[in-house]
Amino acid sequence: MAGLATAGALTAVSAEKAAAQAAPDSVLRTALDRGKLIVGTGSTNAPWHFENDAGELVGMDITMGRILAKGLFDDPTKVEFVTQDPAQRIPNVTTNKVDITIQFMTMNAQRSQLIHFSRPYYVEGVALLTLPGSENKTFDKLLAGGSATRVSILQNVDAETSVHYALPQAQVMQIDTQANVLQALESKRVDAAAVDLSTVRWLASRNPDKYFDAGKSWYSMLYGAALRQGDLDWLTFVNQTFTIAMFGHETALYDAAFKEYFGQEPPLRHPGFPAV
Incomplete structure (x- = not known):
């Protein structure tokens, strides 16, 4: 007291x-x-x-x-x-x-x-956004896909390194804008989009019929x-x-x-x- x-x-x-x-x-x-x-x-x-x-x-x-x-x-x-x-x-x-x-x-x-x-x-990170109806929607499936797994990411000098930290054999598609990174996923040109963890959680929670959180995040960054x-x-x-x-x-x-x-x-x- x-x-x-x-x-x-x-x-x-x-x-x-x-x-x-x-x-x-x-x-x-x-x-x-x-x-x-x-x-x-x-x-x-x-x-x-x-x-x-x-x-x-x-x-x-x-x-x-x-x-x-x-x-x-x-x-x-x-x-x-x-x-x-x-x-x-x-x-x-x-x-x-x-x-x-x-x-x-x-x-x-x-x-x-x-x-x-x-x-x-907040602790930000890189995470993987997938499609809820995809056979490869989880991180384990993406990893098992090896070199057949395709991932879109915003173009930057560390893009390849960032994706390969989690998916060492994946094909990396560097794209000019975040909107186009997501569009590549939606059009099924890639199996996953590597974006901010906060973006993954925001989109997957708001649009569960459209987006899925693959369940993997890495590269912690403090806000x-x-x-x-x-x-x-x-x-x-x-x-x-x-x-x-x-x-x-x-x-x-x-x-x-x-x-x-x-x-x-x-x-x-x-x-x-x-x-x-």
Whole structure:
């Protein structure tokens, strides 16, 4: 009961008074004074950021922005989303045009020299999308097919290596756009399409009569939010808010989005030894 009593007592401290302890130029203080959070993101990449039938911006990245707004203002609607080109994800943070970028951004050492990354909020990977009526719809069947197995993938310097990591003997068809990668599968010119794991789960859960998750993923890549360097008060707040939303006592927003956009229930969290 001591923990609950302490938590209740802390709510008597206003966010404004607490934020006054932050550095004068911290985004934490700026956002609270402004009364809303400004998030840079995209609008054309389901399931991360896209417009629904009502013209509303939705997706997993959008939910992460709303989680931060709830943490700041106890109101997930107090957020302004600024749509930006992927090339502006870092510049808009470093020039203070946005408070944070949440835009399916892969964490790496090179980018970490320019910005702070939040803790990861999703582990992306490469996965295989197949057709539900195909005899070779599972990974085991694709692997057994050897050199007869054909796989489409977006053209890039690592395409052959990426596919052959999971299917060493497969024929690799490099294609110019993601839409055409999927079209090659739909027209049965290939047996599988190698795309992002999130794309596989989104399409297979939304269109089970059209797409199938072959059950194999590899090459883990961490997605994190981008913040301006040097603002440790803001970075600490973002990290703690994300951690609470994913592993603590306020997981409703994250869990609902994970199920909505990836078609899966998040793993159960068990009280006891921390696993974050």
